[in-house]
Amino acid sequence: MRIGLGYDVHRLVSARPLILGGVRIPFDKGVLGHSDGDVLIHAICDALLGAAGLGDIGEHFPDTDPRWKGFSSVGFLEEISKFLKERRLEINNIDCVVILEKPKLAPHKKEMASVIARALGLLPGQVNIKATTEEGMGFTGRGEGVAAQAITLLKEKS
Numbered sequence: 540m541r542i543g544l545g546y547d548v549h550r551l552v553s554a555r556p557l558i559l560g561g562v563r564i565p566f567d568k569g570v571l572g573h574s575d576g577d578v579l580i581h582a583i584c585d586a587l588l589g590a591a592g593l594g595d596i597g598e599h600f601p602d603t604d605p606r607w608k609g610f611s612s613v614g615f616l617e618e619i620s621k622f623l624k625e626r627r628l629e630i631n632n633i634d635c636v637v638i639l640e641k642p643k644l645a646p647h648k649k650e651m652a653s654v655i656a657r658a659l660g661l662l663p664g665q666v667n668i669k670a671t672t673e674e675g676m677g678f679t680g681r682g683e684g685v686a687a688q689a690i691t692l693l694k695e696k697s
Contacts, residue, residue: 541628541693543590547581548678548686559637559644559685560651560668561613561658566642570685573602577612579637579668582687583655584615586635590693591628616658627696630661635689636669638679644670 551557555569560579570576584596593599599622600607600615623630633655637644644651652666659666673680 540631541590541592541695543586543588543691543693545582545585545587545589545689545691546686547578547585547596548684549576549578550684551682557642557685558612559639559647559687561611561654562647562651564642564644564647568682574600574607574610574615575612578685578687579635579651579689580612580616580655582635582689583633583691584612584619586633586689586691587616587619587623587630587693590691591623591626593622613654613658616655620659623693628693629696630659630665631692631694632665632667633659633661633689633691634667634669635687636671638671638673638686638688640672640675640680640682644668 549570551568552571557564557566557569558575558577648668656663656666678684
């Protein structure tokens with residue numbers, strides 16, 4: 540068994556879409572980033588890559604590479620899924636939390652889990668998404684940004 544932990548954070552700005560877990564969330568601010576800025580998927584990518592001993596998202600999809608400009612982070616998951624299969628690693632489960640004051644994510648969590656699971660060839664029940672606020676404290680509490688943490692368990696195929 541191999542455990543991986545991921546974390547990502549992005550600034551919230553006007554005139555950008557808010558995309559979390561591959562789902563466009565209606566809101567007046569979006570995430571600043573080179574790709575689509577999907578902090579949830581970026582945290583999951585880092586957790587998966589870390590568990591596999593393959594570094595981090597920036598090593599595989601650097602923000603200095605124009606190929607990834609505006610890229611859908613769901614594509615990062617699909618690529619990482621291939622890396623794992625090549626190494627005979629299978630995802631047992633993914634658990635994650637999004638830290639964001641607004642908007643409320645409860646209406647979108649099931650769809651986000653479904654998008655992530657589909658990209659990785661998992662059952663929706665293998666992806667758990669939680670959301671929390673920071674009660675008005677810190678950069679996420681002030682509505683300046685969004686953060687996400689993810690943890691995953693991989694197992695080696697025999």
